[in-house]
């Protein structure tokens with residue numbers, strides 16, 4: 001639980017929708033298509049115009065899902081790109097794309113949920129979201145400071161129960177403001193907590209996952225309960241400012257490299273294919289146009305069953321993204 005890290009600012013995820021027929025594991029039965037590959041472009045510290053450009057590139061390339069979050073601070077720029085691209089006499093219709101966003105930790109209080117969503121909709125220039133996630137299972141003190149801190153520098157938490165937050169999320173579905181709701185960074189116990197009270201079930205869980213953190217048990221837990229798993233930091237987050245020189249470098253993993261050689265693909269494509277082939281959505285991040293295209297080209301080859309197993313066997317419980325929870329007298333874990 002403890003340790004650190006502030007989230008990457010200025011992030012967008014862009015996702016390509018693939019036919020469900022190829023992936024029988026995914027039984028959504030919900031209001032939206034399953035999206036199997038998301039390309040995320042983290043744009044910090046890029047200029048707003050670059051955020052907008054990246055969204056436009058991706059939509060032109062065929063991506064059809066944009067995964068946003070209020071905390072990433074770039075929903076206005078994404079909204080501008082959407083406005084240019086979606087609508088009558090424009091390249092795409094609203095219903096052609098799947099837009100996700102996330103409720104930030106300072107907005108868990110039930111009274112804050114709808115206003116937060118309305119702000120996101122205003123920024124994105126949309127009338128509804130396809131999916132809204134609770135970003136993290138813990139709340140910070142209410143207010144406009146995204147990481148509120150005490151004088152001693154430790155974070156200020158709030159004791160809002162995420163089950164109450166969930167009830168407020170359900171109201172958004174009932175009002176037609178979002179088509180589905182889900183969770184991010186929740187563990188299996190926390191998912192079951194939500195399910196124990198949910199009248200509208202979560203459709204998606206977004207967590208860190210890659211070959212060094214295959215999340216096999218959590219994936220099975222989600223499948224049993226009808227949730228689709230989305231993997232963040234799927235390439236091992238190599239651009240993190242806080243990476244340690246001794247940590248394992250996923251993109252240099254020899255097992256992956258050998259498969260890349262065999263299939264004439266890049267290590268990134270092998271990893272994305274592995275996740276896609278086991279029915280996990282991935283959100284690789286790139287600001288590079290060539291990589292945006294490269295990460296999209298994982299649908300023209302198939303890994304053999306023993307190759308899939310050899311990648312899954314690399315798992316070692318390694319987390320590149322470790323959130324910080326500072327325990328205080330008011331926080332019971």
Ligand SMILES: NC(=O)c1ccc[n+]([C@@H]2O[C@H](COP(=O)([O-])OP(=O)(O)OC[C@H]3O[C@@H](n4cnc5c(N)ncnc54)[C@H](OP(=O)(O)O)[C@@H]3O)[C@@H](O)[C@H]2O)c1
Pocket residue numbers: 007008011012013040041042135184185206207231232233234235236237238239251266268269283284285286287288291294295321
């Ligand atoms: N829900 C959450 O709490 C949460 C937490 C963390 C992250 N996330 C999401 O997950 C997304 C991805 O995570 P991440 O950024 O930590 O890690 P990542 O996607 O594993 O790694 C991104 C890095 O990989 C590079 N890259 C992209 N495609 C590549 C390729 N084909 N070959 C080689 N390098 C490539 C990118 O470089 P260039 O950009 O230079 O091309 C960038 O430096 C984030 O954007 C965020 O949206 C969600």
